[in-house]
Amino acid sequence: DADVTQTPRNRITKTGKRIMLECSQTKGHDRMYWYRQDPGLGLRLIYYSFDVKDINKGEISDGYSVSRQAQAKFSLSLESAIPNQTALYFCATGTGRYNEQFFGPGTRLTVL
Amino acid sequence: GQQVMQIPQYQHVQEGEDFTTYCNSSTTLSNIQWYKQRPGGHPVFLIQLVKSGEVKKQKRLTFQFGEAKKNSSLHITATQTTDVGTYFCAGPSTGNQFYFGTGTSLTVIP
Numbered sequence: 001d002a003d004v005t006q007t008p009r010n011r012i013t014k015t016g017k018r019i020m021l022e023c024s025q026t027k028g029h030d031r032m033y034w035y036r037q038d039p040g041l042g043l044r045l046i047y048y049s050f051d052v053k054d055i056n057k058g059e060i061s062d063g064y065s066v067s068r069q070a071q072a073k074f075s076l077s078l079e080s081a082i083p084n085q086t087a088l089y090f091c092a093t094g095t096g097r098y099n100e101q102f103f104g105p106g107t108r109l110t111v112l
Numbered sequence: 113g114q115q116v117m118q119i120p121q122y123q124h125v126q127e128g129e130d131f132t133t134y135c136n137s138s139t140t141l142s143n144i145q146w147y148k149q150r151p152g153g154h155p156v157f158l159i160q161l162v163k164s165g166e167v168k169k170q171k172r173l174t175f176q177f178g179e180a181k182k183n184s185s186l187h188i189t190a191t192q193t194t195d196v197g198t199y200f201c202a203g204p205s206t207g208n209q210f211y212f213g214t215g216t217s218l219t220v221i222p
Contacts, residue, residue: 033210035212040121040214041214042116042118042200042212042213042214042215043155043200043202043212043215044212045209045210045211048209048210056209058209059211090155094210098145098160098162098204099204099210100145100157100160101145101147101155101202101210102157103154103155103156104154105153105154106154
């Protein structure tokens with residue numbers, strides 16, 4: 001959805017580099033999520049946040065950190081990138097009683 | 113931890129044939145959602161099911177939630193090339209996490 005934007009859309013980096021992926025939303029949703037997608041593994045939750053002061057680890061948080069700078073902004077950092085972090089990363093917002101999710105366009109990250 | 117598995121992982125069908133993907137959770141789900149991801153795109157919400165045994169239809173798509181609320185299915189009647197993509201089920205877990213299934217990639221052969 002155009003209401004959820006991610007930057008950059010593509011990134012190639014080297015092992016050991018620090019990388020930040022940014023997500024912004026204009027939907028006004030409090031809940032925000034970071035997922036990674038790998039072939040055959042579906043979408044796996046890295047971190048999620050229910051408001052600016054609430055940050056929670058997801059299924060695969062090791063090697064990642066996040067920052068919720070504002071209701072509309074949720075950034076994902078890789079402090080020291082490694083090749084097995086090569087993946088497609090999606091940011092999403094959630095809303096409603098059953099947490100319908102709205103995804104950004106994704107960031108394709110390659111770690112050499 | 114909770115697991116949400118989908119079968120099959122891949123499905124190739126001739127245009128006009130039917131298609132079904134199945135979703136199975138290791139735990140009972142309060143609700144289940146279905147998403148579609150077109151090739152090169154991002155997941156897009158299709159529908160959510162809440163009640164045990166619930167069945168919902170969207171044109172040629174039929175969604176079903178199992179009686180025990182641990183499984184679900186998506187059936188597409190008479191597939192079209194526009195149905196191509198990966199279909200994911202997803203559901204909440206305890207602690208407010210959200211789990212996506214492994215996805216079923218559908219290819220429709222014209």
